[in-house]
Amino acid sequence: MPPHAIRCEGLVKRYEDVVAVDGLDLEVFRGECFGLLGPNGAGKTTTIEILEGLTSPDAGHVEVLGAQWSRDGHALRERLGISLQETQLADKLTVEETLLLFRSFYRKGRDPEELLATLSLGEKRHARVGKLSGGQRQRLAVACALAGQPELLFLDEPTTGLDPQSRRDLWEQVERFQAGGGTVLLTTHYMDEAERLCDRVAIVDHGKRIALGTPAELIAQLHATNVVEFATEPRLPEGQLSALPGVSEVHAAGEGWSLGVRSLAETVPALLAVVDASSARLLTLATHRATLEDLFVAKTGRKLRDA
């Protein structure tokens, strides 16, 4: 068995006036959970839909589970589980009916009864899809994606709009699927989701890959373990900040600054001393552990959510 679940090179997709995907290369290995991370409009959905065989690229080569869409499309569909962004299943059907419908499309697959139990939908089996909560709907979407016992699972923004408990439930499902030997490709704009679930992550922006690696490797690229965000009136000059002890990165963040630092204990007292000395007024001060979000800010100068 080839080690690659997905391999694509030089992927390009243009829509009328925008280049959605701009020469993207990706390799996803069997058994790993791979995350495509980026802001809205970065080209994540276009990319995943090309890999799913729903959109054809303008250029580039795609290989999924050792097969190509143009040659073995139909056979390939038997081996994939797909959850699209924003699909609304039929409101008038019940959970059980929906699952049986999807199960019927696959030659072999999982027992719907067992799937309902696994996804904690047993009690809702006779409920109409239109009456389900957002979290239950998303679990049903995943159940439908798993109905054909796929080798590779595609999840496009699986937890967008869900409450924290539903998100954790869904993460558990993904981990369980992966533990059973499955490969996962997911897109998300939640950094914590990527850090928790993904073995490797590609950060994409404007259809291009701007970073690739394990979450730990990517955060290590920041040369900082923590981030200090603050704002003063008037604004302090950049030169004064990069001279502070332990500061590895300085980025403008809105009205204020964002500093990547090795150690909070080293930098924060020094920063406060500088603020005092300059007789500026401190408006806000916050610190947090460095995340993938900070890497995105470092690479693009924008935040993920409002990018």
Place this chain on the structure above:
Amino acid sequence: MRRHFPPLLELTHARLREFLREPEALFWVFAFPVLLALALGLAFRGKAPEKIPVGITEGPRATATAEALGSSPGLAARVYEARAGREALRTGKISLLVEEEGGLVYRFDPTRPDARAARLEVDDALQRAAGREDPLRPRESRVAEPGSRYIDFLVPGLLGMNLMGTGMWGLGFSIVNARVRKLLKRLAATPMRRSEYLLSQMLARLVFLVFEVAILVGFGWLAFGVAVHGSLVALALVSLLGAASFSGLGLLISSRTKTIEGVSGLMNLVMLPMWLLSGTFFSWERFPEAVHPVIRALPLTALNDALRAVMTEGRPLSALGLELGVLTVTGVVSFLVAVRVFRWQ
């Protein structure tokens, strides 16, 4: 939990369930045509022929004239003061006014059919009262047979209209809705055979058809005595072909449309002319002869004519070549084009 069935069955079953769980759709498909038939059947039901109202201007001979006209069963006569009589005629309250200017004068508008009928009835009554003997006295035999009434014309038309409406809406709305909700795209991402999805939509449609036809035909028979003169098998086959033909058209209309508003507009664009032209409420032969070939090429005309031929005239299918041909070609061509251009996302 039961085991799953083959995909075609699951898809058809799902579509049937969705439809049955939609009370509004049930109303439009099953109740609405029955209510329409009831309303129109009552409005145009056969009544005793109405008497024609006529007026007589006051004068020396008015009483004698009124007496003579009163003896005629088809006339309702009334005496007016001169100005009031003219006024009643002008406003259409009476169809004819008998005046005296030396002799008698019939004042009426000859372009109105009721006025010409009044002229004949009034003249007859007055001539007989004046002593005319009719040399010929034929017996009258009045016709009010089932089959010749308006309701007999109407029920097959309503059936045709309903088959068109539910065929086109039933498929069009459901498909465009699934496209808007990205459900089509989700289905296309499974190994489901795409032709099976389209086929299941048509199959589900044909299942409703049985009930639709049975309810309307049964209602016409029970409430108004509208009989099926031809064979029930022929009626079933014509209905089936009609429903399949309009399902194909519905599929075509919805094959690329991305919004519910878009498909509603297209549906109306296609159906409205047929409601008017295809002889649902009145015979299409009333339109100028120059447009008859166009009207006859419309699938609803073909369906209405075929249904009437079977229900009222009792003709066999072999006599309906043109109509069945139009329906078959419409259905097959639209289905094939729809499958080719169908947009899954």
